[in-house]
Amino acid sequence: MTDSGTPTPETAIEPEMPIIDAHHHLIDRPGRRYLFDAYLADVSAGHDIRATVYIESQAMCRAEGPEALKPVGETEFAAGIAAMSESGTYGSCRINAGIVGHADLARGDAVAQTLDAHVAAGGGRFRGVRQVALSHPSPEPFRYVLNPPPPDLLNAAAFRAGFAELGPRGLSFEATVFHTQLADVADLADAFPETVIVLDHLGFAMAMGMSDADRQGVFSEWAKGLRELARRPNVMAKIGGFGLPFWGFGFDQAEVKPDSDTLARTWRPCVETGIEAFGTGRCMMESNFPVDAMSCDYVTLWNALKKVTQGLDAAERHKLFFANAARIYDLDVSS
Template identity: 25%
Template sequence: MTTNFPPFIDAHHHLWDLQAVRYPWLMARGVRRFFGDPTPIQKNYLTEDFLSECPGIRPTHSVHIQVGAENGLAETRWLSQLPQRPAALVAHCDLDAVNAMDDVVAQSQLGGVRGIRQIIGRHSAEDAANGSGKLLDSPRWCSNLGALAEMRLSFDLQMVPDQMPALLVVLSRLPELNVALCHAGSPWEQTGSGWERWKAGIKELARLPNIYCKVSGLGMFNPNWTIDSLRPIVRHVINSFGTERVMFGSNFPVDKLYRSYGELWETYRLLIENESGETRHQIFYSNAARFYQIKD
């Protein structure tokens, strides 16, 4: 492992305090999730836990992404009061709720909030149970997406490849909204027709200049990943979005289920080691800083 790791922004990680905020999925013991068995991470994960993952490889800044709290405002309030707060916070709001924008305003007034995430796709089985995919058909949800742009807030988008055509229609109408595609668009199938659908969808979404792509959470789709299995995903993302709209995130502690923090970031480094120094800095640092309005 390199001892001279470049400055980087972890553009996607989570923290939680089970005594301060209620997280139903973290309190549901024995329930298997789409990413595997959550038992090892069903405990507090605080700033000091995150920063101690790999002393030799620490982010210069980080972006906290909402993580299924029962009350998004409570989660954001807790995060905003941390002594060592992440540089940017992406909060949760149900944009299809009648009072959605009141909730967004309340959260945006807390320190560090740069955007909103509402998951519309995780896995076909879970999505069928919770109905999240129906948001794409809601005029109110689409209208409130546009309102985020007016507030200079971005949107973190977690979805599945089958939703890409419908998302292309929705997002093409919102050119002022900056969107971060979480987890490289969830490449669940990495062979055959499913792989081809993901590649085609990524290429189409990348045509919209306001969409960025985060390489993160790939262990959820292939727990036994190797650098060789990640390479075609990362190369297709970079080739589609260009080096100025790609960023890296750890998805810790969820992806801690599969690999250590140091091994993950060293793999990212190796995957782009042949790029120019300027390109490496873009992907590791400046793209995330620009998107999430992070200042040194």
């Protein structure tokens, strides 16, 4: 502990392990500013982050022009940051090597115009679309959602008509859902078996504000749904997002943030369940920064994920932390 009573910042463990951060954001909103310099400081703080995948948050959209093309501004922004990173001036990490943008798939086949504009703007980096699909009867979790979606989005006929435009372009879909929607993701995967679906944050087990007993019940439901979803070979999984309040861990409310040992103990059942369900060949590790900074800093987060997986052999860990993201997002980066 420091003299002020705050924990001493952690040093990165296993600093030689190459990592692709498969999910992060750059944001500039009232009360939340996390742009290139801030993220660069995090990826340079001790872990060997070789490349990153930028995920949309509907930041930096175009202020003018057709509504359908406004989200393309975010891809233009992310591609610009990627070009800065590729210059080598800011270190060896290739920030935004892959880009996932926003498109309103509920526009049906008319979304093709948006997708093609994203691909052009990405400069060879655009890999897929995320349209947040979180749906829940309680309004409470949506206090933490920047752009709340319409309910039951994944089952809407118009959405599926738009979804059908992804596969022919070789684009994937990022599914951001609660555990109560895992069956909907499975149905979507069955309907479009040739399209890669990436399950973000292991499909949040929504246990916010619950008792320990109720949280255990949610965990059981989540694990069952996760294993059933994993039977679809076109679904991949990102392991992370545990810093958000949805899981009910409570670290986001703690005055003193937990160390990596505490996080590893708490997150282990979730991480191990995800790996058991999907196997080491279909999981990717993510920081979900800056959002997960609600519960810990960047170095501590990766320390915790490394500690949870130390029982696996080196080849399996390399898949989880690097190789799977490189393959799934088609990133040309060396390990």
